Amino acid sequence: MxxxxxxxxxxxxxxxxxxxxxxxxxxxxxxxxxxxxxxxxxxxxxxxxxxxxxxxxxxxxxxxxxxxxxGSTNAYKGDEEWSGVALPLVRRIFGEIAAQEFVSVQPMNLPSGLVFYLDFQYGSTRQGMDKNSSLQGKTGKYSPSGSSAPYGGDDYAGGFYGAGRYGYSQATASEAIGSVTMALATWKDINFDTEMSGSHNKGKIWKVTEALAATDVDKLSIRSSNIVSGAVSANNPHGAGIGDTKPVNRLYPQFTSMTGDDGEAGSISFIVSASVATDFNNSGEYVTYPKFTTEAARGDFEDTAGDASKDSLAIPQVDIELKSRPIVAKTRKLKAVWTPELAQDLNAYHSVDAEAELTSMLSEYVSMEIDLEILDMLISDAQTVDYWSLHQGNDYDSSADEFVNTTFYGTRFEWWQTIVAKIQKVSNEIHRLTLRGGANFVVCGPKIATVLESLPGYMSETDGDKQSFAMGVQKMGGISNRWTVYKNPYMTENTVLVGFRGSNFLETGAVYAPYVPLIMTPLVYDPNDFTPRKGVMTRYAKKMIRPEFYGKIYVDALDEL
CATH class of the missing domain: 4.10.280 (MYOD Basic-Helix-Loop-Helix Domain, subunit B)
Structure with a gap:
């Protein structure tokens, strides 16, 4: 009950x-x-x-x-026989598709449907988090908020990306900015960060120091503090104006610091970018800071509202939005034609059933095409891109978009080991973008596989008498117990695919959705020449959801191998 x-x-x-x-x-x-x-x-x-x-x-x-x-006139004697073959054939052929190692396999029960995903968004604007922006931040080619596709932007920003991005759910207090001291930042002020060298050398990085009278500042979490003008946050990694319309472009929270002990007043220092010192206008601005917790003042939201107050507690909010993308099954068809004489002679000499052999060949060929189509989709849409040269000493110069020769005194095989650093770089970028983990598989052609299989950390895992997948892509081994290597013998381009696929079916960037695995036509004879004919059809869909799960490395001078 x-x-x-x-x-x-x-x-x-x-x-x-x-x-x-x-x-x-x-x-x-x-x-x-x-x-x-x-x-x-x-x-x-x-x-x-x-x-x-x-x-x-x-x-x-x-x-x-x-x-x-x-009233039926379309009966075929082989229908019942084929029914006993089709199901085991589906189990064998579709169990050998290598693409299931790289993407999520989610069978469809209808020819069309929707891929659903949740987008969690900030419901308030506070501590540098903008209302309606995604909790995941911007990490990929597709934007979670304000776009029809899931997750990301052109680069990683927002969400937790950056220093001090952990103050959204904690109680804060504020103090109006009074007089400030502003001076050009020194290299020590920005911790000798060379990524800021261009702006620093042009005199665009400034140090703003102000005395805070507040005694409830949590100095251990001071990097989550913020400069606010009105209701607009300035703690934006892409830059936002601080102070009316003055062109102060960005606040760098990783360099924020404060003097003094907890429970005491002190001076807080911010690093900002601005054209000139007068661009920072402290009129109407204030500092928001995390509250220090004591026995008397817990620093919670009730303290902010006050005793018996009717004011809102201003607890920050998280919104949820359900979005979807359409997915529709496509069709592949293939037919085979042979002569009666071929079938008779093949059976007489070798006791081989021509129809059974062609049935298996058609099925494996279609599954191989699906494998190559999915791999091509992953390579084409992979987000992270890097470059490596097989020519000893050649290194890629991103500023000039070309390879330049550097001094390298090692051997040829020692130079080959530098490709591991490139794979590691792409792997770390995938981890940064997906927040799931670094890459765990590599797919390459035979030429590049020669390099990978020659590395000291490579370990073969193959069995010459047993193959895991259908004709084509095969698991060959691993590098340093971190990346499983798959060799695609049909791959002629100078590309290495690097990607991540988690143990959970949701932890992947693309979806392969089979609908009707395998439909085989009955055996039909042409009445004019008695030629037997048979065909196979499959229906499936594919979709790239999060291209940041994949990266690629272009290899220069592959012809030297």
Whole structure:
């Protein structure tokens, strides 16, 4: 009875219903033995959905061509035989698609649908976080807020990116800015940060110092403090005006400091960029700072509102927005034609069934095309790009967009080891953008694989008598127990794909969504020349969701190998 009451109070949950249906599908297909050897609940559920889709299509075909159906003239004797072959073939062929190692496989139960994702946004403007901006920040080609695609911008900014970006949910206090001392910042003031050398050398970086009378400043969290003019925050990594319309472009919280002890007044110093000293106008500005906690003053939001106050506690807010992107299944078709003489001779000499061989070949060929299509999508849309040269001593100069020769006294094989630094650089950038982890796989062609397999940290993991995937892409080994190496023998371009795929199906940047795994036409004979014909069709969809999960390295002078 309590279950019925809970359902009445909470309402129906489509998610729970779908989960129950998925569990039933797995239980149904486990009894056939077609799920044996598949590890992971999600992978087993995905294969069960594929088999269910395949069985549904076979039933539809059988019902429309069955000889027992009144008025039917389209019956084919091989339908029942093919039904016993199709399901194991789906299990074998689609279990060998290498793309499942690089993207998320999410079977569809309809020919079209939506990919849903949640966008969590700041609901208030405070401490440098802008209202309606994404909690994830801007990390990729797609913007989570104000765009039809998920996650990111052109570079990483907002959210937690940058120093002092942790003050959104804590209670703060403020004090109006009085007289300030402004002087050009020294190299020591900016901690000898060479990334700011251009602005520093042009005299655009200034140190602003002000005496704070407040005694409740949490000096250990002072980098989360902020300069505010009116209701507009200036703590914006891309720059924002500080002080009316004066062109103070940016506040650098990583250099904010304060003198004195907790519970005492002191001087606070900010580093800002401005054309001249007079650009900083302290009229109407104030400093917001994190509150120091004591037994008498806990620094919570009730303290801010005051005792028995009717004022709002000003607790910061987080909003949630549900967004979606359409995904539609596409079709691939392939047919085979052979002569009766070929089938007869092949069976006579080698006891090989020509129809069975062609069926297997068509299926493997289509799955290989899907593999290459998905890999091409990942390479084309990969966000992080870097460059490496096979020519000894050549290093990429980003300012000139060309390779320049540097002094290198090592051997050729020692130079080859520098490609690991490039892979590591791309891996760290993927970690920074995705907040999940560094890259864990590398895909390359045979020529570049020669370099990778020659590295001291490379370890082979292959079995010459056993291949994991269909004809083509194969897992070859690993580098330093960090990156699994896959070799694509069809890959001729000078590109190394680097990417991350987590253990969870959500921790990936792209989706492969099979709908109808494999539909094989009945064996049809041409009445004019008795030529047998057979075809195969598959329907699936693919979608790039977060290209920041992938990076690529272009290799120069590959012809020297």
């Amino acid at each position: 309590s279950d019925y009451i809970n359902e009445a109070l909470l309402g129906a949950s489509p998610y729970k219903d779908q989960r129950k249906e998925a569990t039933k599908l797995v239980s149904k297909w486990e009894r056939t033995g077609l799920l044996d050897g598949i590890e992971g609940d999600f992978e087993r559920g995905g294969m069960a959905q594929l088999l269910e889709n395949q069985a549904r299509e076979l039933i539809k075909e059988a019902s429309s061509t069955s000889p027992t159906q009144p």
